[in-house]
Every structure is written in structure tokens, then in C-alpha cells.
Amino acid sequence: MSPTISTLSSTPLSKLSLLLLHLLPFSLLVSPSTSSFDSFIYVGCSQYKLSPGSPYETSVDSVLTSFVSSSASSSYNNFTVPGPTPSDTVYGLYQCGGDLAVADCSTCVSRAVSRVGTICAGSSGGTLQLEGCLVRYDNATFLGVQDKTVLLRRCGPLVGATNSDELTRGDAVLGYIGAGDGSYKPYRTGSSGSVRAVAQCVQDLGAGDCQDCLAEAIGRLKSDCGTAKWGDVYLAKCYVQYSDGDHTSSGHGAADEEVEKTVVILIGVIAGVAVVIIFLSLTATMCERARGK
Ligand SMILES: *[C@@H]1O[C@H](CO)[C@@H](O)[C@H](O)[C@H]1NC(C)=O
Numbered sequence: 592m593s594p595t596i597s598t599l600s601s602t603p604l605s606k607l608s609l610l611l612l613h614l615l616p617f618s619l620l621v622s623p624s625t626s627s628f629d630s631f632i633y634v635g636c637s638q639y640k641l642s643p644g645s646p647y648e649t650s651v652d653s654v655l656t657s658f659v660s661s662s663a664s665s666s667y668n669n670f671t672v673p674g675p676t677p678s679d680t681v682y683g684l685y686q687c688g689g690d691l692a693v694a695d696c697s698t699c700v701s702r703a704v705s706r707v708g709t710i711c712a713g714s715s716g717g718t719l720q721l722e723g724c725l726v727r728y729d730n731a732t733f734l735g736v737q738d739k740t741v742l743l744r745r746c747g748p749l750v751g752a753t754n755s756d757e758l759t760r761g762d763a764v765l766g767y768i769g770a771g772d773g774s775y776k777p778y779r780t781g782s783s784g785s786v787r788a789v790a791q792c793v794q795d796l797g798a799g800d801c802q803d804c805l806a807e808a809i810g811r812l813k814s815d816c817g818t819a820k821w822g823d824v825y826l827a828k829c830y831v832q833y834s835d836g837d838h839t840s841s842g843h844g845a846a847d848e849e850v851e852k853t854v855v856i857l858i859g860v861i862a863g864v865a866v867v868i869i870f871l872s873l874t875a876t877m878c879e880r881a882r883g884k
């Protein structure tokens with residue numbers, strides 16, 4: 592099954608409002624935040640529903656609780672909680688961004704856990720990415736498994752043709768963070784002038800898989816966002832963020848007035864389990880605009 596891709600930029604406004612209406616019950620769960628690390632990026636829940644009161648739910652709670660306690664001392668960890676049958680085993684991991692202070696990692700994971708617990712209640716799996724951290728759990732093991740499925744891709748407004756200098760810098764920075772010297776570097780940053788890029792692998796991947804994942808993400812960023820002023824590509828096991836200028840990760844909407852090309856990707860399959868990824872930042876941006884102007 593291949594992922595279905597729908598491009599919002601080509602969606603008529605009426606359809607867009609309809610889409611936003613659908614997202615409304617979810618967007619209400621996203622509390623306004625001032626700190627950028629807990630900005631919402633995406634969420635997806637497994638299509639498998641649990642029967643209420645199943646022992647699996649207790650195991651999910653236990654995994655989510657473990658995320659929170661472990662994040663007070665570690666930026667990554669994985670957990671496996673066996674259930675009465677193999678299909679009731681819960682696998683989970685969380686990953687904080689390499690630049691996040693321990694206290695922020697802990698706060699980020701706590702918020703991600705409480706959100707995913709609410710949004711994906713009753714599902715056998717959930718994955719939620721905030722700006723600063725990722726939490727994911729499922730009853731199919733995905734730990735240590737490479738997965739380059741595109742979960743989210745968004746591009747800023749295009750840079751004018753006169754800015755070829757910046758484009759060259761952009762290429763250089765992406766080349767730098769994408770370069771592999773064989774050593775294990777799950778978190779990478781690079782900058783040149785006003786251009787900056789950040790890359791992060793989920794640390795269940797080894798050095799080779801991490802490198803492979805980042806190469807794919809960078810390739811996608813170049814091919815899909817081309818000459819955009821900023822762009823993010825989130826694959827299941829790594830992401831790359833790129834920006835030129837004063838754009839910050841928390842200000843995709845605020846700093847850049849026009850989101851030229853925002854893409855919502857409805858995932859076909861993640862590790863054999865279908866999930867739907869909903870991109871809410873756009874909704875947040877629209878609300879901000881409605882409020883601010
Ligand atoms: C996960 O749980 C769902 C719901 O109980 C079940 O249908 C599915 O087969 C399970 N997946 C695996 C890999 O065990």
C-alpha cells in the first residue's frame with residue numbers, strides 16, 4: 592500500500608475549511624504554548640481498536656509512565672512490556688532532540704505522553720512528535736527497525752531566483768549535516784550565514800541506518816522543498832529541518848506569512864499498522880491569524 596498524498600495548496604478553500612472542521616476536535620487538545628519545544632508537529636494513532644479494560648491498556652500506561660520517569664535522566668530510551676499474548680506486548684520509545692536540556696526533555700515528554708494518551712486512547716498504538724521530542728508505542732515491534740516512511744513534509748515560501756547565494760549555502764549546509772564519516776551522530780546541526788539545518792535520528796537506529804535515514808530525508812527535502820526558505824521532512828525514524836533567516840521552528844506560521852506548500856500525508860502503513868497522521872500546525876497558524884489580524 593502506498594501513502595496517499597494530498598497537497599493543501601491545491602485544495603479549494605471550502606474543502607480546506609471542511610478539513611479544518613474535521614481537525615477541530617483534535618486541535619482543541621493542543622494547548623497554546625509559549626516555549627517552542629512543545630510545539631505540535633504531528634500525531635498518528637493505530638487503526639486497531641482495543642476492547643475496553645483490556646490488559647493491554649495497563650501495559651500502555653506503564654510504558655508511557657516509564658517514558659516520563661526515564662526522560663528525567665536520559666534523552667532516549669526504549670521499553671518492552673510483555674502481555675499475556677504476543678499481540679498484547681507493548682513496545683515503546685521516546686526521543687528528545689539532541690539540543691534539549693534534560694529538564695526540557697522531561698517536560699516535553701510529559702506533555703507528549705499526556706497528549707498521545709488522550710488523542711490515541713483506545714488505539715493499540717500511537718506516535719506523537721512535538722518540536723522537541725517524539726513518543727511512540729505499538730504492539731508490533733518497531734524498535735531498531737529502519738523506517739523511512741514520510742510522515743510529514745512541509746515547505747516555506749520560495750526564495751527568489753536572485754538569492755542563488757543562499758541556495759548555494761543551503762546546499763553546503765545540507766551536504767555538511769548529511770555527510771557520514773562512519774561515526775555515530777544521531778543529532779547534527781550545521782549553519783552558514785543565515786542558513787541553518789538540524790537533523791535527528793531516533794536512537795534505536797545504529798550508525799548505518801541513521802545515516803541512511805538522514806540521506807533519504809535530505810534528498811526529499813531537496814527534491815520536494817527545492818528553493819523554499821524553510822522546510823522540514825519527518826520520516827518515521829529521523830527528521831531534517833532547514834531554514835534560512837529568522838525563521839524558527841516555533842514560528843513556521845508566525846514568522847513566515849505564507850505557507851506556500853503544506854503537505855498533509857496520510858500514511859498507508861507503518862510497520863504493518865495503518866495510522867493517520869494529522870498535521871495540526873496549519874490549524875494553529877490559521878487560528879493565530881484569525882486572532883491576531
Ligand atoms: C495489535 O493489536 C490489535 C488489536 O488487539 C490486533 O488486531 C493486532 O493483530 C495486534 N498486532 C500485532 C502485531 O500483534
Ligand SMILES: *[C@@H]1O[C@H](CO)[C@@H](O)[C@H](O)[C@H]1NC(C)=O
Nearest residue numbers: 668669670734735794795796
Ligand atoms: C533498548 O534498551 C535497552 C536497555 O536500555 C538497550 O540495551 C537496547 O540497546 C535498546 N534497544 C534499542 C533498539 O534501542
